[in-house]
Amino acid sequence: MGERKPFFRPRLAFSRDARPPREPDHARQFREVVLPHLDAAYNFARYLSRDPTAAEDIVQDAFLRAFKAFPNWRGGAPKAWLFAIVRNCFLDWVAGGGGAHKVLVDEGALSEAQAQALANVADPDQTTPEEALIRRREAETLRAVIENLPEPFRETLVLRELEELSYKEIAALTAVPIGTVMSRLARARQMLCDMLQPQGAALQEARR
Amino acid sequence: MSACPDKAMLIHGLLDGELDAINAAACEAHLTTCEGCNAEYQRLIALREALATPGVAHRAPERLRAGVEALIGAEAGSEPARPIRRAAPWAASGVAGLLAAGLAVMLVLPQVADNGLEQQLVASHVRSLLANHLTDVATSDQHVIRPWLNGKVDVAPPVPELAPEGFPLVGGRLDYIDGHVAPAIVYRRRAHTVNLFVWPAERRLFDGGRMVRREGYTVLEWTAGGLRYAAVSDIDPGDLRQFKAAFEAHSPDPSH
Numbered sequence: 001m002g003e004r005k006p007f008f009r010p011r012l013a014f015s016r017d018a019r020p021p022r023e024p025d026h027a028r029q030f031r032e033v034v035l036p037h038l039d040a041a042y043n044f045a046r047y048l049s050r051d052p053t054a055a056e057d058i059v060q061d062a063f064l065r066a067f068k069a070f071p072n073w074r075g076g077a078p079k080a081w082l083f084a085i086v087r088n089c090f091l092d093w094v095a096g097g098g099g100a101h102k103v104l105v106d107e108g109a110l111s112e113a114q115a116q117a118l119a120n121v122a123d124p125d126q127t128t129p130e131e132a133l134i135r136r137r138e139a140e141t142l143r144a145v146i147e148n149l150p151e152p153f154r155e156t157l158v159l160r161e162l163e164e165l166s167y168k169e170i171a172a173l174t175a176v177p178i179g180t181v182m183s184r185l186a187r188a189r190q191m192l193c194d195m196l197q198p199q200g201a202a203l204q205e206a207r208r
Numbered sequence: 209m210s211a212c213p214d215k216a217m218l219i220h221g222l223l224d225g226e227l228d229a230i231n232a233a234a235c236e237a238h239l240t241t242c243e244g245c246n247a248e249y250q251r252l253i254a255l256r257e258a259l260a261t262p263g264v265a266h267r268a269p270e271r272l273r274a275g276v277e278a279l280i281g282a283e284a285g286s287e288p289a290r291p292i293r294r295a296a297p298w299a300a301s302g303v304a305g306l307l308a309a310g311l312a313v314m315l316v317l318p319q320v321a322d323n324g325l326e327q328q329l330v331a332s333h334v335r336s337l338l339a340n341h342l343t344d345v346a347t348s349d350q351h352v353i354r355p356w357l358n359g360k361v362d363v364a365p366p367v368p369e370l371a372p373e374g375f376p377l378v379g380g381r382l383d384y385i386d387g388h389v390a391p392a393i394v395y396r397r398r399a400h401t402v403n404l405f406v407w408p409a410e411r412r413l414f415d416g417g418r419m420v421r422r423e424g425y426t427v428l429e430w431t432a433g434g435l436r437y438a439a440v441s442d443i444d445p446g447d448l449r450q451f452k453a454a455f456e457a458h459s460p461d462p463s464h
Contacts, residue, residue: 027284038276042268056272063276064335067283139263146264160224161256162265167226186220193255 030070034063037079040163041086047158048090050147058093062086080169083159087173145195153188160185211248212238219245223252274424275337281423282331325386330425332383333403333440336392342401343379343394353380357391363435365406367393368458375402375451385438395451402441402451409436417452419445428452432459 041062046055062085073081149157155174159165167185171178211219218235221227227235239246258264268276336342345356350367358364360382369377378394383405390407409431417430426445429438430452437455439448 027280030280035276035280038268038273039265042272043266046266052269055266056269056275059268059272060275060279060337064279064283067280135261136263138258139261142258142261142264143266161259167224182217182220185224186216189220189252189255193251196255196258 026071027067030067033078034066034070034082037082038063040079041082043162044083044158045086045090047146047154047162048087049093054093058086058089061092062089065089077169079163080165080173083163083165084173141196145192148195149188149191153184153191156181156184157188157192211245212242215242215245216248219249219252223249223256275334278330278423278425279334282327282334285327285331285423326420326422326427328385329403329405329427329438329440330422332385332392332405333401333425334423336381336383336394336403337401342381344381346379348377348379350377353377353393356380361389361391363391363406363408365391365393365435365437366455366459368455370395370451370454370458373450373454373458375454397441397443397447397451400441400443402439402443402448404455405438405440407436409434419448421445432456 038059042055042059045058045062046052049055049058062082065088066082066085069085146154146157152174156170159170159173160167165173167178167181170181174181176184215235215238218227218231218238222232222235222239239249345353347353348369348371350369353367354364357367357380367377367380371377375395375397378396378401381392381394383390383392385405385407388407390405393404393406395402395404412431417428420427420429425440425442426448427438427440428445428448428451429436431437437452439451439455441448441451443451
């Protein structure tokens with residue numbers, strides 16, 4: 001058919017425009033209520049799986065499930081609701097053998113990729129390139145240290161410190177008593193402080 | 209100088225704002241008198257500040273955001289169709305209305321039906337990109353895919369390897385399109401996926417095929433040898449045409 005233009009069937013002028021352009025209400029509501037938590041969901045999935053590709057798959061899967069379950073959502077904190085779905089998707093991924101054959105990534109390449117990713121992160125209060133660089137290094141170190149925390153301490157710490165869920169929400173999400181959440185969190189923070197010890201002092205210095 | 213072991217949980221609770229007023233006041237009072245506990249509290253605050261550094265929390269990549277957006281669009285679109293009720297106001301406005309309604313039935317309804325089909329195709333394509341959804345049989349060997357399809361569906365489409373043309377064969381999957389269990393043959397174009405759905409053709413489309421853009425995806429449909437094909441991908445429409453040409457060039461032509 002070569003040069004011929006793509007063939008479109010003739011349409012009445014109104015045949016297309018007359019269709020209601022708006023989405024069903026529940027899709028619009030979903031965008032308003034759940035979609036704003038996409039970054040958070042990705043952050044959670046990413047620290048759970050420690051695998052950028054898997055994290056994307058998990059979050060896509062979670063949003064598909066969330067969208068389908070959304071008509072049954074009974075209100076309450078949408079973030080905690082979404083996180084419960086993300087967590088289930090993560091557990092399915094683990095059950096499906098995900099993570100067992102985790103690809104080892106070249107460290108050099110990783111930090112370069114991270115640096116590149118970080119370069120895209122808007123940093124409103126950065127002043128000089130030097131300071132931006134220090135912050136980037138700091139962030140990279142912290143990411144690596146969090147990833148090195150064993151479970152279930154990593155999950156608890158991420159939910160509390162990065163996602164700011166309450167003890168009660170974390171307890172419900174991870175299906176343990178609040179006392180367990182508290183002891184996990186204390187232990188996670190202790191481990192983080194220990195791992196950051198040498199850098200910790202420097203970090204504090206750099207901030208002054 | 210170390211923190212009092214029995215106060216550890218209280219200090220975390222204070223930091224997290226999880227203590228009730230009485231315990232919070234008691235804990236704060238303790239911090240003013242106990243150097244060890246105060247040092248621990250300051251250390252936890254420093255840790256919290258460090259964790260708030262931009263770039264510690266991950267942000268969703270743009271590709272993921274686009275994928276989720278497309279997913280919502282596709283899923284929302286595949287819900288029960290609403291356009292039907294639009295016919296009512298026209299029908300209510302007299303002869304002209306009747307005429308318009310008549311035209312609409314003739315011209316709009318087939319369109320609506322096909323829109324639903326393309327919506328289905330895009331939704332299936334998007335779903336296939338989700339975790340572990342792409343292929344039921346992952347192989348680049350066409351001699352594996354054909355027999356695999358054989359017992360499962362009533363169509364036997366050609367499954368040419370198109371790697372030399374820049375579209376390597378990735379595998380096959382069963383899907384459900386337009387009321388048929390339909391095989392999807394999966395190809396790749398660089399980092400992109402092309403899903404080729406095949407089901408029995410009920411009518412012939414023009415030889416040039418029909419191309420529709422939807423939610424950022426391109427659907428290219430054509431018929432050949434009694435089969436209906438629909439290729440869905442986010443690659444450039446020109447590339448998709450190239451895919452069709454390559455597919456046809458490598459398929460035995462049943463019409464001769």
